[in-house]
Amino acid sequence: MSAEPMPSDAVTDQPDASGAGGGSAASAAPAAGRRSADDGAKSAGRGQSGVLNVFSHAFLIAWVVMAAGPLVWVALTAFRPTADFLNDPMGLPTSIHWQNFANAWTEAKIGRYAFNSLIILAGSLTGTMLLGSMAAYVIARFTFPGNRLIFLLFAGGMMFPVILALIPLFTIMDNMSLLDTRPGLIIAYIAYSLPFTTFFLTSFFRTLPSGVQEAAMIDGASHTRTFFQVMLPMAKPGLVSIGIFNFLGQWNQYLLPLLLNNEDENNYVLPQGLAALTVSQGYAGDWGALFAGLTIAMLPVLVVYAVFQRQVQAGLTAGALK
Amino acid sequence: MKTETRPATGGQTSGKQPPGRTRTSSGLAFALAVVLPPRFTPERVRTDRRYRTLDKYRFIVGFLALPLLFYTVFVISPFLQAIYYSFTDWAGGTTANFVGGDNYVKMWNDEKFWDSLESSLLLLVVVPLITLTLGIFFAYMITAGGRHRRGRAVSGVAGSSLYKIVYFFPQVLSIALIAVVWQQVYSSRSGLLNGLLGSVGLESLEQRWLGGDYKLALFSTMAVIAWSFVGFYVVLFSAAMGAIPKDIYEAALLDGAGRVATFFRVTLPLIWDTVRTGWIYMGIQALDAFAVVLIMVPPHALKVTPVYLYERFREGQFGYATAIGVVLLVLSMIFTLIVMRIGRRDQIEY
Structure with missing residues (x-):
């Protein structure tokens, strides 16, 4: 964190712009013509990282389900009468059944x-x-x-x-x-x-x-x-x-x-x-x-x-x- | 000898009292100080250098005595005894005859031992690969999979700490509890897994996960061990990845490296030491796999070497069981050496 340099334009814009390849140096230039091209590069970069973001969240959530799923299933089943459970192991508790506890x-x-x-x-x-x-x-x-x-x-x-x-x-x-x-x-x-x-x-x-x-x-x-x-x-x-x-x-x-x-x-x-x-x-x-x-x-x-x-x-x- | 002369010279240089008297009286007070608590020790003795040394060693011995006693009696000595007993025909009684390498010869010809060893070695090789790959993958997703923000070359996903909390759940639970939970998940009649497959119309994939085929039982066991450790490695590796300075990532981005290249060229080499340590730790855990297999898997389906050892112990074959333990020790040492050797790279400092 401390290694991060002062937020000069050149540094802040690099990550976004690099998604579209090159063009990052342009962001420091105040020329109006270049400005629009730079904006285009920025939004393209953002779009790509957005896809990746969704992609990584999908994987991460999949493992949340994997890691917590069996434990949640055990906790939910604990509230169901044994007969219900044997009929359908996947069902949700219909009423809170404390007798098991x-x-x-x-x-x-x-x-x-x-x-x-x-x-x-x-x-x-x-x-x-x-x-x-x-x-x-x-x-x-x-x-x-x-x-x-x-x-x-x-x-x-x-x-x-x-x-x-x-x-x-x-x-x-x-x-x-x-x-x-x-x-x-x-x-x-x-x-x-x-x-x-x-x-x-x-x-x-x-x-x-x-x-x-x-x-x-x-x-x-x-x-x-x-x-x-x-x-x-x-x-x-x-x-x-x-x-x-x-x-x-x-x-x-x-x-x-x-x-x-x-x-x-x-x-x-x-x-x-x-x-x-x-x-x-x-x-x-x-x-x-x-x-x-x-x-x-x-x-x-x-x-x-x-x-x-x-x-x-x-x-x-x-x-x-x- | 030294301690005799030192106070005498001290007495002479101070010159206030005759040297002889100092020696006898302080000697007496000194002897008392060994047994008395510090607050009853006379001031004169307390400032003596000899007393200070005595006080220091008394403290050291007092503080180390109990921990060392527990440790040597209940940890070190059983280990040494185990190695000795592996060369005897000890059956738990008072007699243990030295039989040389007989136990090891017996092991060599024991087909059931070799079967158990095959399972254990497969666990040792496969489980770390699965667990570490998943752990590194999710850790990288968490530290670098986020939306780009201004001023950051890499950024973590939103809710990263929430992910880590849930992933870490299995790690705080007892391995015995995990084994019982998964036994229910795998249950062929009323299990979660077959239930899920049935509810999405894949009845054909429903299996007797644990009680039938050997390969399937082994695979199911691997999945449980990997499941319980992935969260640990996500936390471990994301901490290691977080310690990499951001400007290295920025430099990689400037050079046009994408996320995949950044991962293989920057992230992985920089956390390699942690990966190697984790690999060794995971391998030793997988080689053990005692509680999971003992509790979860029916004995006829699958046996790992530690469970085989435990059964011989329950039968009273103490000598033979310790010999199996020695083989396990040697195996884990060989594994550690191999990983250290193939995993060796130049240390990168940052």
Whole structure:
């Protein structure tokens, strides 16, 4: 943006005129005869870009339908009685049928699964952010032997497929009596979120000015106090991005609970519960409850996302851009 | 040794107290300071350089201890153990006999493993191509497909952020939820897809998308993975395209380049690093494809290697399952190296 030069005539007219090929230099000339020719070139250019504009909107809208279509269909079908749906899967709801939601919440236990997910997330997200920022701060702002090694250790952990570690992890958890327990699952979420969280926050803490940290130390604040009261507030934008990233990642986690939390169906987290729905509601023939369950699981995340979309997009793509 | 001599010389230069006394009393206070919280540490000790070093290391150790403990016990050590166990006949118990390369030989002769690997490799090659092409296409439409405005060489379409919001929807949802939604979409009896085909008079195209033909199930799986990631890449690539300075586009336009030429000669080379990173990331995601296949596809129709691994684990063949995991690790490393190599270009700075 800043690179854009002053809006002299020559510059402003170029894009339009170039559609008709050449003639752009003419626009700077005040000659009346040339003026009309230039107008012609302009409208031709505009017409062509208009066609392209319609063309690109058509493609873009086609993908809107593709991306949102299945989700909208699920949400609409959730309001239809199962019998209606089986007769005509494409139909629209004729009346608002709330029974499916009641069935999903109680019989299909979506409420219970959502509650489990919330409890796990409360522990794991707090732990991840706290431990991740502590480790990142020390790695980024202090020089000590082994600093580089520890950083590489964390960074390297991002590249391994989690599924390879799962089998030994299963027995480690079993030996520590953490298998099929909430603390066990919380610890696993934290441990597997740490590599990226630490990696991301380390580069973030490095960008913060060092003067503030020194000033706090000179004023007599301890290292711990400097971290919590001075550096953490300054790192807020980075913490928000990585916090959203971890929130979604942990809320949506399926692989870890599938292995470490598979004993009692009552302890399932939401993604496990949804996967189990297809089996249980399928046998019961209660498709309405299945669709309602999916809608209940889907809507809060989409609403939160729509509100914080800028931060979410920044948070989730931050990983790939680094 | 060093720390012994330093305070002694410090005491001599200050010259106010006999050096011997300083050493003993500060030594005692110093020992206390290690265990006491800073606020109970005497001022005299706190200004000591040794104390400052001690305080720093105490802080470093205190802050790193728990994260490192969690990380090494629950992440690093399982990875290392997995590699070791792949050479054993471990079945989950306390005994694991070293059997050399037996698991790998077994894998070599295991036809079902090769079948699963074929599906996984097809996913690895095809899915990134589809997803990245669509992602780049839509991102370019969003950043450069707009009506020309005065003073702009390229302009975004109206409502670009709205498009990005909707495109990104699948990315914020759990992969388990996506798998269940698409299972319903593909359902042969009451699915959205067959319903749509039926309603426009294309009953002949209605299929058993997941439960029948292997190729069709594989294709349907690819479509779901691509569907869930396209929005991510649209956001990623349109951010990268937005970072390209406008005057480069203006220069291209002055030279008479159309939109297509501008894309291939200017845009694509300038975002190439992001494309390559995205390609690697997408490939590794496609090679995994665990949850989608496990939840959505009936086991008889299609199996990918991670699902095959999971089944061996559930059967108690822990040693064999970890060996399959090691092969997956090696595959993803080879893939990363290949993409880095064929995708290497001169870095363009702007």
